[in-house]
Amino acid sequence: xxxxxxxxxLVIFLLVCGGVASSSLSANNEDSSTQQAKPSPSPTPRTRExxxxxxxxxxxxxTNLTNIFFTAADKNKRFISDLKAxxxxxFEDGQPQEIFTFQTNIDLPLSLAILIDTSASEExxxxxLKVAGRAFLENLLRNKDEAAIVSFTGETTLExxxxxxxERLRRAIDxxxxxxxxxxxxxxxxxxxxxxxxxTNQSLAGSTAIWDAVWATxxxxxxxxxxxxxxxxxxxxxxDDTSSRLxxxxxxxxAQKADALIYAIGIGDRYSFNxxxxxxxxxxxxTGGRAYFPRHERDLRDAFDQIQRDLRExxxxxxxxxxxxxxxxxxxxxxxxxNPAFRQTLKLNYRSGYFxxxxxxxxxxxxxxxxx
Numbered sequence: 001x002x003x004x005x006x007x008x009x010l011v012i013f014l015l016v017c018g019g020v021a022s023s024s025l026s027a028n029n030e031d032s033s034t035q036q037a038k039p040s041p042s043p044t045p046r047t048r049e050x051x052x053x054x055x056x057x058x059x060x061x062x063t064n065l066t067n068i069f070f071t072a073a074d075k076n077k078r079f080i081s082d083l084k085a086x087x088x089x090x091f092e093d094g095q096p097q098e099i100f101t102f103q104t105n106i107d108l109p110l111s112l113a114i115l116i117d118t119s120a121s122e123e124x125x126x127x128x129l130k131v132a133g134r135a136f137l138e139n140l141l142r143n144k145d146e147a148a149i150v151s152f153t154g155e156t157t158l159e160x161x162x163x164x165x166x167e168r169l170r171r172a173i174d175x176x177x178x179x180x181x182x183x184x185x186x187x188x189x190x191x192x193x194x195x196x197x198x199x200t201n202q203s204l205a206g207s208t209a210i211w212d213a214v215w216a217t218x219x220x221x222x223x224x225x226x227x228x229x230x231x232x233x234x235x236x237x238x239x240d241d242t243s244s245r246l247x248x249x250x251x252x253x254x255a256q257k258a259d260a261l262i263y264a265i266g267i268g269d270r271y272s273f274n275x276x277x278x279x280x281x282x283x284x285x286x287t288g289g290r291a292y293f294p295r296h297e298r299d300l301r302d303a304f305d306q307i308q309r310d311l312r313e314x315x316x317x318x319x320x321x322x323x324x325x326x327x328x329x330x331x332x333x334x335x336x337x338x339n340p341a342f343r344q345t346l347k348l349n350y351r352s353g354y355f356x357x358x359x360x361x362x363x364x365x366x367x368x369x370x371x372x
Contacts, residue, residue, distance in 0.1 A: 064320060065100055065101075065318040065319060065320055066092070066318065066319055066320075066321055066331075066354065067316060067317075067318045068090070068316070068317050068318070068333060068335070068350055068351065069230070069288070069314045069315065069316055069350065069351075070288075070314065070315050070317070070335060070348050070349060070350035071309075071310050071313065071314055071315070071348070071349045071350075072315065072342075072346050072347070072348050072349075073346070073347055073349070074345050074346060074347075075345060075347075077306070079309055079313050080342070080346060081104060081313065083104070083315060083342070083346075084102070085099050085102035085317070086339070087337060087338065087339035087342060088317070088335055088336065088337055088338060088339075088348075089335070089336045089338050090317060090319055090333070090334070090335055090336075091333070091334040091335075091336065092319075092321055092322070092323065092331050092332070092333055093323065093331055093332050094332075094334075095322055095323070097319040097320075097321065097322060098319060098320070098322075099317055099318070099319050100318045100319050100320055101316070101317075101318045102315070102316070102317050102318075103315065103316045104315055107312055107313075107314075108228065108229055108230045109144040109145050109146070109226065109228075109229045109230070110140070110141075110145040110146070110147075110229060110230050110232065110311055111145075111146050111147075111162060111222065111225035111226055111229040111230070111231045111232070112137075112140075112145070112146070112147040112148070112231075112232050112233075112234060113147070113148045113149075113150055113217050113221055113222055113232075113233045113234070113260075114133050114136075114137070114147060114148070114149050114150065114173075114234045114236070115150045115151075115152060115213055115214070115217060115233055115234065115235045115236060115237070116129055116130070116133060116149070116150070116151045116152070116173075116176050116236050117129070117151075117152060117153075117208060117210070117236060117237035117238065118151045118152065118153050118176060118177065118178050118179070119152075119153045119154075119178075119207060119208040119242075120178070120180070120207075120208075121208060121238050121240055121268060121269055122178070122237070122238065122267075122268075122269065123178045123180075123269065124269050125267050125268065125269055126176070126177070126178050128267070128297075128300075129236045129267060130173050130174070130176060132236070132265075132300050132304070133149075133173050133234075133236065134169075134170055134173050135301075135304070136234070136304045136307075136308075137166065137169055137170075137173075138166065139304070139308065140304075140308050140311075141164065141166060141169075143164065144164075145164060146162040146163060146164045146225070146226065146229075147162065147163070147164075147169055148160055148161050148162045148163070148221055149169060149172040149173055149176070150213065150217055150221070151176045152208075152209060152210070152212075152213035153179075153207055153208060153209070154207035154208070154209045154243045155209070156209070156212060156213040156216045156217070158221070159172040159173075159175055159176060160172030161221070162221070162225055162226070207242045207243035208237070208240055208241055208242045208243060208244075209241065209242075209243045209244040209245070210235070210237055210239065210240075210241040210244060210251075210279075211241055211244040211246045211247060211248050211250065211251040212243075212244040212245060212246050212251075214233065214235065214251040214254070214255060214262065214283070215246050215250060215251045215254045215255075217233060218233070218251070218254040218255040218257070218258040218260055219254055219258070222255075222258040222260045223257070223258040230261075230311055230314075231258060231259055231260040231261070232260060232261040232262070232263060232289065232307075232311060233255065233260050233261070233262045233263070233289075234263050234265065234307070235262055235263065235264045235265065235280070235283075236265045236267065237264070237265075237266070237267070237280075238266060238267060238268035238269070238274070238275045238276065239264070239266055239268075239275055239276030239277065239279045239280040240268070240274070240275075240276050241276075241279070248279060248282065248283060251283065252282075252283055252286045252287060253355075255283075255287045256286070256287060256351065256353070256354060256355060257355050259354075260287065261287050261288045261289040261310075261311075261351070262283050262284050262287040262289040263284060263289040263290055263291075263292070263307050263310075264280035264281075264283060264284045264289070264290075264291040264292070265292050265294065265300070265303060266280045266291060266292065266293040266294075267293075267294065267300075275293055277291070277293055280293075285352070286351075286352055287351055288349065288350050288351030288352070289310075290306070290307070290310065290349065292306075310349070317335070321356075323356075325356065326356060326357050326358050326359045327356055327358065328355055328356055328357070328358040329355070329356050330353055330354075330355055330356075331353055331354055331355070331356055332352065332353040333350065333351065333352060333353050333354065335348050335350055
C-alpha cells in the first residue's frame with residue numbers, strides 16, 4: 001500500500017508529460033503545415049513550370065556535363081526507341097568520351113519560336129503558312145510548353161513573346177501580314193520613284209533578312225527562355241536571303257550557343273520564286289534540326305508530325321568532357337552506332353557541336369517584356 005501514492009504520482013507525471021509532448025508535436029505539425037502553406041516567392045516568369053521527374057538527375061549535374069539530345073530513325077523514318085548506352089560511342093573533337101548517363105524518351109517542356117517570313121517572296125503563300133503555324137501549335141503545345149511568334153522581312157518583329165496561352169498565339173499569327181514596300185506592284189516587282197510611306201522603313205519592307213532574324217531570335221528570345229526546356233526555332237521561309245547584315249554561319253553559331261534546334265520549312269511561291277534548299281539544310285543540320293520541303297498540304301502536315309516526334313521522343317546522352325578547358329572554343333561532336341544490329345539501318349540526328357563554357361560569364365541577355 002505504501003507504494004500506491006508513489007505509483008499514482010508516477011502515472012500522473014507520465015500523463016502530464018505525454019500531454020505536453022503531444023501538444024508540442026501538434027504545435028510543431030501546425031507550424032510545419034503553416035510553413036508549407038505559405039506561398040513561396042513568385043518564380044521568375046521564365047521558370048514557372050516544373051520539370052518532369054525523370055529529368056532531376058540531369059538538372060543536378062548539368063553544369064559539369066555536356067548534354068546531347070538525339071533521335072534515332074530507320075531507313076523508313078520510323079523512330080527507334082530501344083537503343084542502349086552500349087549501342088553507341090560518343091566523340092568530342094575525335095576523342096572518345098565516357099558516357100555519364102543515358103536516358104530514353106526525354107520529354108522536357110518546349111520553348112518554341114515560330115519565325116514567319118512575310119517578305120515579298122511569300123506574299124502568295126503567307127495565308128497557308130499562317131494556317132500551318134496555327135495547326136502546328138494547336139497539335140503540339142501542352143500545359144508546360146511555351147511558344148513565341150516572330151515575323152520578319154528586312155526587319156524582325158516580335159509579334160508575341162513566350163506564352164503558353166494558345167489564344168494569344170492564335171491572335172499573334174492572325175496579326176502577321178505582308179506589308180508591301182512603296183512602289184510594289186506584285187510578284188516581287190517594285191517600281192522605283194514612288195514616294196515612300198511615311199513612318200516606315202520602306203528600304204527594308206519586302207526584302208528578306210533570314211539570318212538576321214535567326215540571330216536576333218536566338219540572342220534575345222530563345223537565349224532568355226525558360227531554363228531546362230527543349231529550345232527550337234520553326235523557320236517558315238523560302239530560304240532566299242536578300243538583305244541580312246549577318247552571314248548564315250553567324251546565325252548558326254548564335255543558335256548553337258542558345259542550344260536551339262532549327263527546323264526549316266522551305267515553302268516558296270511556286271509561280272515566281274524557288275526555295276534555297278541548300279541554305280535551309282545547312283542551318284538545320286548544323287543545329288541538330290531538320291529541313292523539310294513540302295509540295296502539298298499533306299507534306300506539310302507530315303513535316304510537323306515528325307518535328308513533334310523529334311521534340312518529344314528523344315534520347316539524352318551526357319558526358320564530362322575530357323577537355324576541361326573553359327575557353328569558349330567550338331567542340332565537334334560525333335555519335336557512332338557500334339551495335340552491328342543497328343549500324344547499317346539507323347540514322348541519328350543531333351547537333352554537330354557546342355561552344356565550351358568560359359571562365360568569365362557572358363553579359364546577361366536583355367529580356368523583352370512578355371505577354372503571358
